[in-house]
Amino acid sequence: MKHIVSAASFTRLFFLFRIILPVLLWASLQAGVLAQYRPHEQLGPLFKAVQLQPVFPDSKTFTDCIPKAPPEKILQAYEQEKSKAGFDLKGFVLTYFEMPPAFATNFQSDPSRPVADHIKSLWPVLTRQPSPEQSSLIPLPKPYVVPGGRFREIYYWDSYFTMLGLQESGEVALIQHMVDNFAYLINTVGHIPNGNRSYYVSRSQPPFFALMLRILAKEKGREVLTSYAPVLLKEYAFWMEGAKSLSSENPAHRRVVRLPDGSILNRYWDDDLSPRPEAYKEDVEVAHASGRNEQEVYRDLRAAAESGWDFSSRWFGDGKSLAAIRTTELVPVDLNCLLYHMELTLADMAHLQDNKSKERHYRRMAEARRNAILKYCWSEAGAFFFDYDLKKQTTSNVATLAGVAPLFFCIATKAQAEAVAQRLKDEFLQQGGLATTLNHTGQQWDAPNGWAPLQWMSIQGLRAYKHHPLANTIAQRWVEQNVQVYQRTGKLTEKYNVEVAGEEGGGGEYPNQDGFGWTNGVLLRLLQKQATMK
Template sequence: MASSPCRVADEKPNKPRKFLIDVEETKRLILEQEDTDGDLQITVNDAGPKVIGVGTADSGGYRKFDIRGTYMLSNLLQELALASGYGRRHIVIDEARLNENPVSRLSRMIRHHFWDGLTRRIDADGLELICKDPKNRGTDQRPRIYVPHGDPDAWEYYTAIAEARPHLNLQVEKLPEEITPQWVKSINQHPGILALATRRCIDVKGESTLAAVPFVVPGGRFNEMYGWDSYFEALGLLADGRVELARGMVDNFAYQIRHYGKILNANRSYYLTRSQPPFLTDMALKVYERLPTDTPEENLAWLTGAMHAAFKEYHTVWMAEPRYDPVSGLSCYHPTGIGMPPETEASHFDHLLEPYARKLGLTLAEFAAGYNDGSIKEPELDAYFVHDRAVRESGHDTTYRLEKRCANLATVDLNALLYKFEIDLATTIRDLYDDQFVMADGSVVTSAAYFDRAAHRRTLIDRYCWDEATGLYYDYDIKQEKRSTYESVTALWMLWAGAASEAQARRLVPEALRRFEATGGLVSGTEASRGAISLDRPNRQWDYPYGWAPHQMMAWRGLEAYGYGEVASRLAYRWLYTITKAFVDFNGVVPEKFDVVNMTHLVKVEYGNVGVDFKLVPREGFGWMNASYQVGLTYLTSHMRRALGALTDPDQFSKEHARNARNASI
């Protein structure tokens, strides 16, 4: 039921009203009457009457009015939950607050509340939360923090915290100087958080001290700093003017490369062999552009540190085997972990292990123990887990596009990112360092070498990944020496990278829109590529019909860069409509992903949907979904934004939506 402002017959319209509300009693009444499914939210799925009577707080005497509709009632519930958290017994609420334009309300919540709700620090207070994380499972259940071998300041910092807060039972351990896959496997039963960057600051006593550099987490069960999530979160932070927090994210990335050798899947011990899609150069340059203009030398020194990290990542991770394929000259996702990924639930691989256990007459537990300690050799399983880890490194976990072959695929998305990485390195050397960049080891590089690398990669992508007949880019299988046939929306990442020619863009854009544009935005891949779904072949969350924030944001920027600004606006409108409609109808929810074909966040797929399990009021949203909303608003016309704001008024929305349909082919 759509909400609309409450009205009485003898009152002039649009007269502002304030309501005096008993917090706990009204909250109890709303939940008792309206929350018919018992999830502590007010949504369109609830069967209550969708009306609550409240009294005014003005000087004209007590009068009672009805607050109607899902949106207003859910907003009232949220305001009451927040007031209850502050211990307030009564509050005065302006009617305009309850009927706030949903676009303004969501954008405001992201800017002023959600980012703070997702911000973490690995300091004493942060470790209070980290030590309670259920992922701290192992043989002795003790929470651990692993500190790099080459960071004595961090060792002193965290051992001091462990001593000052003995109730944490925190184990501080130092990583070896050389971190091998074998060593990482050896601590699978002793998992822990990995230290991130600290910086020197002056405390209230005027003394120099260390402080943990903050970062943003995706949300829900993802309570660490994740690799590619952080890039998109940084775009949202920059859109909201949170430059220092975005800068801290870059500093933490540089720290990971310096001490762990790569930007990690996430900062936990079992991710030490696994990276994520490389976005560091674009992220650092975007932050650099927003730094205060009155400190140019400091800004350039900061960028230099980030660039040193980027060069190291490029040469030692993406241009080194096993991720670099010397035959094709392209790069693949190929982490170096051994055995079963330990971060999964205990039964996650049971279906896979069962035939092997049965063949040897062992129980699943016996087989798993033997395989993990190396006493049982199964080369087929070894290959499977290499690909499984590669899928996780790609960020697209999971999809039939990559299943059982990811480490053999030079994916179009990874190589588009590396083309952009090379262009960024080259243009930064040329434009900001007078074409003479001093590397960390004292050697000097010029832009020409990296422009040449980018040009060579573009030639290879055209040779191996571009299909002129279909007008699409595909992944290339380096073992089978042929293109994959899976149609993925990541083909549009070539526009983001600037790696497509104008002629290729003219072919790519209409073909990609025909395949991937859905009612609610861009879908991850085509239904035909995904194939038939059954009990034995369940859906995967990065396949059709699901849409994800990173794919939308990459496409918008790429399309705009190639002169398809109106298309970018249309796609942004579709995506923001999907987010706003869920926000209005489902108590302010901002989930991890959407089914953009059937227009719902209520998905039945592996891993569920993060960001939907909250009580009374959302406090975080979801990292890259928050970012996509704030960035997406910059692509909308005034008519589009007005239409989204009218979602709580069906008649007005129909008029505005129709106008957009005429003007933007929506």
């Protein structure tokens, strides 16, 4: 007997399918986050042995490997085999794990092509599709762009600067996908992690989500702000958790701190008191060398990783040594400028919703934060913006490009902007752009390295205060540095040595990486600006 489905029944089934399938997909992704493979927790002694030997030159490799069997089975096999004569740890790992996927192995760059064309050809190469891969990778519902090299996952603050180039390339759909992925992470994890890996979920990164929404709103209209308001409010709650419980007796909790006059500002933090899984051996060695409480060192290392500036003399008590890291004792000027912008964005969202009381609330919060930044992070003697030292109750007086954030977000006074511009010109400006700090420590977020996001924020901050000649000089030198390396090597890299013409950057925990998401985004935007000025 034939079963005939009526047109009406078919239509009902079709619409039911359209409703249920997204719900099932959403539930599946949420379950995936909660049940994510966590190598640093599930492999126990095997994980430590692999990282401390080390089996791989880069500690991140093993955290990204894909297990071929359930972790408990692999661990059981390890316990049975490790004491046998001739046991080969690397051979064991290669038997039970797949190496992380290698992407773009067939991509051939052509340095004779214009660099803008090269960047546009890289977007598909750096784009990843939703993947069910059973690894430490947290699956995302939509496509996204990765930085490149060892960075096989999405990164939070990188993505904003990558989006500048995607916007210039007309890749609005991809920007939308990435914003939706970050919204998904806020709704499932509770915040945007450092990257979409299980070993990153205990920390975030500089909160640029509100700025991403501004990019999307410019392309698709201000209603974007209204639709993402609940998500941004959740992110704000993550950064401000515990603020209402602070007092003079209890002045700090996680990412919030109470200043002597009662002002509330923020710092970087991580609840986890263990070595970072992706840099396990390195963190253990630093903690041992420090002579300090190891858990405190691990927290400060992780907090610096949350800052994105991992690592810099900015965070060092002695200005020289990673062992003297003390990130959680500092109130970062740039972080608080970002949260000022988040509060203004929440106020704008409330305005669009015609919620006047909520709008007034967030504008008051933003103004209070602005006043606190000007009070605690500005130094008349140093004529610059610095981080605030909670322990010494004064500015840190370590000059870094984080000091341009109050210009980028239009917090500084005209006189302060003039003073910052003068120090940038006199001390930070090199032949290839701006140096990140004035200290040479061998760390990657110190001199002689320059980084695309900091060049962009400096250039835009100077332009906001009408310092166009200096802004144009920085932009021109940075573009030339990028192009010279590209023409010589066919690569755009993560960072550059701005003290030497045409030289790549170096230092830090790993070799300089090519790809490279945020370099591509900023360079493409600056090239477009130069073209319009001609």
